[in-house]
Amino acid sequence: MNEHTEGMTRRQTLVGAAAGAALSAIPGCHGDAGPVASAAEGGDVAARARARMPVVFVPHGGGPWPFVDLGMPRDELESLAGYLRSLASVPPTPPAALLVVSAHWEEKVPTVMTSERPPMYYDYYGFPAESYAITWPAPGAPGLATRVQALLGAAGIASGTDAARGFDHGTFVPLKLTYPRAEVPTIQLSLKAGLDPAEHLAIGRALAPLRDEGVLIVGSGMSYHNLREFFRSDGRVSEAFDAWLVEAIAQESAERDRRLQRWTEAPSARRAHPREEHLLPLMVIAGAAGTDQGRTAYSGTVLRNRVSAFHFG
Numbered sequence: 001m002n003e004h005t006e007g008m009t010r011r012q013t014l015v016g017a018a019a020g021a022a023l024s025a026i027p028g029c030h031g032d033a034g035p036v037a038s039a040a041e042g043g044d045v046a047a048r049a050r051a052r053m054p055v056v057f058v059p060h061g062g063g064p065w066p067f068v069d070l071g072m073p074r075d076e077l078e079s080l081a082g083y084l085r086s087l088a089s090v091p092p093t094p095p096a097a098l099l100v101v102s103a104h105w106e107e108k109v110p111t112v113m114t115s116e117r118p119p120m121y122y123d124y125y126g127f128p129a130e131s132y133a134i135t136w137p138a139p140g141a142p143g144l145a146t147r148v149q150a151l152l153g154a155a156g157i158a159s160g161t162d163a164a165r166g167f168d169h170g171t172f173v174p175l176k177l178t179y180p181r182a183e184v185p186t187i188q189l190s191l192k193a194g195l196d197p198a199e200h201l202a203i204g205r206a207l208a209p210l211r212d213e214g215v216l217i218v219g220s221g222m223s224y225h226n227l228r229e230f231f232r233s234d235g236r237v238s239e240a241f242d243a244w245l246v247e248a249i250a251q252e253s254a255e256r257d258r259r260l261q262r263w264t265e266a267p268s269a270r271r272a273h274p275r276e277e278h279l280l281p282l283m284v285i286a287g288a289a290g291t292d293q294g295r296t297a298y299s300g301t302v303l304r305n306r307v308s309a310f311h312f313g
Contacts, residue, residue: 051092053211054313055204055289057219057282058084060103060174061302062230063124064131067176076301083298083309084177090297090311096214097141098179098186099148099207101285102170103221103278105190110152110203111160112145113187121166136172141185144215148189148207155206162190170220189284195276197261197283204287211313217288219281223308224272230303238305241272249286249294249310256294260286282310289313 059080065072066081104123105111118140122132145161152159171188189207192199210217223245224238244266248259260283263269263276273279286294289312298309 051214052313053091053095053214053216054311055211055217055219055285055292056087056090056297056312057221057223057285057310058087058174059222059298059302059307059309060170060220061222063127064134064169064173066173067134068128068131070127072303076303079300080298080302080307081177083300084174087174087178091216093214095184095216097144098138098175098184098216098218099144099210100171100175100186100188100218100220101191101281102168102188103191103225103281104168104170105165105188106193106195106277107160107162107190108193109158109160110192111162111165111190112148113140113165114142114145114161114163115140115165116142118186118188119164119166120172121168123168134172134176136167136176136182138167138175138179138182138184138186141187144185144210145187147210147213148187151206151209152203155202157203157206174220175218191277191280195280197263197280200280200283201257201260201287204284205290206287207284208288208290211288217285219285221278221281223279223282224305225278226271226274228274229271230305233303233305235301235304235306237268237271238307240267241269242299242306242308243267244269246296246299246308249296252293253286253289253291257286285310285312 061077061080063070065077116139118138120135124131149159149161165188167186167188171186175186176182192203207217223242226233226237229237248256248266251259263279292313294310294312296308297311300307
């Protein structure tokens with residue numbers, strides 16, 4: 001892990017203050033966001049925190065790759081790691097909280113974690129011992145979880161809670177790079193079993209108001225995810241699917257969402273995603289984007305396979 005620059009240190013200092021002001025403005029949201037500034041300062045911080053957040057879909061890579069030597073090509077890993085580190089500079093102001101939709105959590109209904117201190121959940125296996133000692137002790141945000149449920153309920157979407165759920169590697173691996181100090185209150189939202197694209201677009205639309213409340217919504221998955229072919233692929237399947245995905249994301253919102261709902265019609269779709277759980281976080285992000293146009297923010301390779309990140313707003 002590289003040392004933080006002085007600018008990044010100043011930015012991380014702002015995170016705690018912005019989180020305190022903005023989270024206190026979210027109905028029912030109280031917790032470990034740090035001390036609240038004085039009244040005069042608090043108003044200014046709250047105004048900054050209310051700046052509209054973008055929404056982002058990021059590739060989280062495989063297992064604990066940034067922190068444990070897995071024998072993968074260093075140039076590929078550094079490219080993806082560099083992008084994930086840069087993500088902290090994308091929001092217009094430091095986010096008050098993070099809501100992560102990880103490919104590694106599915107429930108019968110969309111479910112939010114509610115712990116004030118989420119534990120680690122090492123949902124991978126077969127890696128070196130140090131893979132199970134990685135920590136990312138970000139505070140939870142029970143009040144934000146309540147807000148998420150309220151927004152889903154208002155849209156007619158049933159939801160659930162989980163007080164024991166910890167951060168899986170779809171959250172702690174990328175965000176340990178983006179926010180290494182683990183100061184930003186963070187919760188996860190599960191996918192909904194069945195993995196219906198239209199349902200996940202609707203979930204994202206319901207959550208869009210959070211963008212105006214200082215919450216950065218992150219979809220964590222992979223634009224290509226075929227584990228059986230990952231290590232022997234020549235990259236052509238991922239390139240074909242990625243080209244389609246890049247074009248789809250750049251469309252105006254109605255056409256973009258129409259294409260995403262019919263993603264199985266894309267070139268090499270089922271070879272790129274034999275099972276679509278790593279693609280579905282993108283549907284939530286596209287839904288939360290509203291009419292904002294998407295763009296490809298990162299395009300690189302992992303073991304020759306093309307992987308991309310997409311930003312909206």
